[in-house]
Amino acid sequence: MMKSNEVLSLQGVGKSFPATARGGEPIEILDSINLSLFSATSVAITGKSGSGKSTMLQISAGLLSPQRGKVLFSGQDLTALGDDKLSTIRSRSMGFIFQSSLLLDDFTALENVAVPAMIAGIPQRVAKKRAKKLLESVGLGDRLDHKSDQLSGGERQRVAIARALVNDPLILFADEPTGSLDERNAELIENMLFAMVAEKEVALMLITHNKAFALRCDRVYNLHNRSLEVVQ
Ligand SMILES: Nc1ncnc2c1ncn2[C@@H]1O[C@H](COP(=O)(O)OP(=O)(O)OP(=O)(O)O)[C@@H](O)[C@H]1O
Ligand SMILES: [Mg+2]
Numbered sequence: 001m002m003k004s005n006e007v008l009s010l011q012g013v014g015k016s017f018p019a020t021a022r023g024g025e026p027i028e029i030l031d032s033i034n035l036s037l038f039s040a041t042s043v044a045i046t047g048k049s050g051s052g053k054s055t056m057l058q059i060s061a062g063l064l065s066p067q068r069g070k071v072l073f074s075g076q077d078l079t080a081l082g083d084d085k086l087s088t089i090r091s092r093s094m095g096f097i098f099q100s101s102l103l104l105d106d107f108t109a110l111e112n113v114a115v116p117a118m119i120a121g122i123p124q125r126v127a128k129k130r131a132k133k134l135l136e137s138v139g140l141g142d143r144l145d146h147k148s149d150q151l152s153g154g155e156r157q158r159v160a161i162a163r164a165l166v167n168d169p170l171i172l173f174a175d176e177p178t179g180s181l182d183e184r185n186a187e188l189i190e191n192m193l194f195a196m197v198a199e200k201e202v203a204l205m206l207i208t209h210n211k212a213f214a215l216r217c218d219r220v221y222n223l224h225n226r227s228l229e230v231v232q
Contacts, residue, residue: 007074007170007203008037008060014068015055029055030066031226039170042197042204044214046231047223053207056223057173060205061094062086074170091120095164095172095202099179103148103156103163109135110144113162120167127166134162138192154185161192171203172196178213190216 013033016026029052037043045053058064059071062078071078074093078086103112113131118124135144138158148156157177164172174193178186190213197204206217214220220232 004038004040005074006036006072007039008035008205009072010035010056010060010069011072012069013056013059013066013071015052015059015064015066028226030059033069033228035060035221035228037171037203037205039203040197040201041219042194042206042217043219043221044206044208044217045221045223045228046208046211046214051223052226053223054175057175057205057207061090061096061173063090091116092167093170095167095169097157097160097164097172097174097177099176100153101157101160101163101177103151103159105149106147108145108147109140109151109155109159112148112159113166116163117166122167130166131162134165135159138162139188152185154181154188157181157185157189158192161189161196165196165200165202168200169202171205173205175207176209177206178208178210186210186213 010033013030015030016028019025019027033056045056047053055064059066062071065079073089110128110131113134114127117127117130132144135141138161140155140158143151143155148159151159178189181189193204194216196202208214215232221228222231
């Protein structure tokens with residue numbers, strides 16, 4: 001058994017935004033958030049619309065900086081790093097899936113998955129081989145050469161999962177990954193995400209409004225009044 005490593009640690013994270021687009025008294029969104037996430041485990045964040053879930057995810061990925069606290073990724077404080085270092089860490093060690101994941105329209109499913117690996121410096125032939133294997137593992141072995149606008153919504157989400165995993169990330173950030181899918185496709189995507197956590201030992205941070213989906217995670221928190229409440 002591999003030792004489970006701490007991948008992400010939020011320590012006393014606080015975030016506020018200006019009240020309006022023109023500024024004004026800042027409104028506090030997150031207050032003293034603490035969270036640990038380990039490899040091969042999953043954590044779900046639920047909470048009302050506007051409670052700050054996506055803000056917390058963006059801070060965890062170094063896409064937004066908090067006013068207070070630390071964000072340790074593999075022990076390294078993201079809040080102390082510059083944009084270049086952050087984007088390298090994101091492309092090598094983090095995967096992202098959103099409600100409607102943007103794919104490159106003029107590219108095939110295979111290319112969409114291979115491109116991030118090529119950007120990370122993997123030779124094209126190796127990247128495509130890896131992409132093919134991942135697409136097969138999400139049941140799209142017969143859709144490799146379809147352009148992304150020739151795929152259904154559920155198929156596009158599966159391409160997005162394969163793409164998120166192509167650089168063997170330590171963590172997968174999923175913000176409402178099944179929000180735009182019907183029940184059957186949603187369940188397929190859910191099963192795939194948890195399979196990836198188990199097989200690839202990736203850590204999963206999942207944001208969802210779906211209670212049953214959240215409860216499949218090892219830990220569940222509800223973001224409420226700027227703080228995390230333990231649900232499970
Ligand atoms: N860049 C920004 N500038 C100002 N306010 C912002 C900014 N980003 C988010 N907010 C505000 O912060 C609050 C939290 O937003 P966030 O997107 O994190 O909510 P959420 O929990 O993800 O909601 P949803 O479930 O609707 O996606 C909202 O009130 C939002 O208007
Ligand atoms: Mg959101």
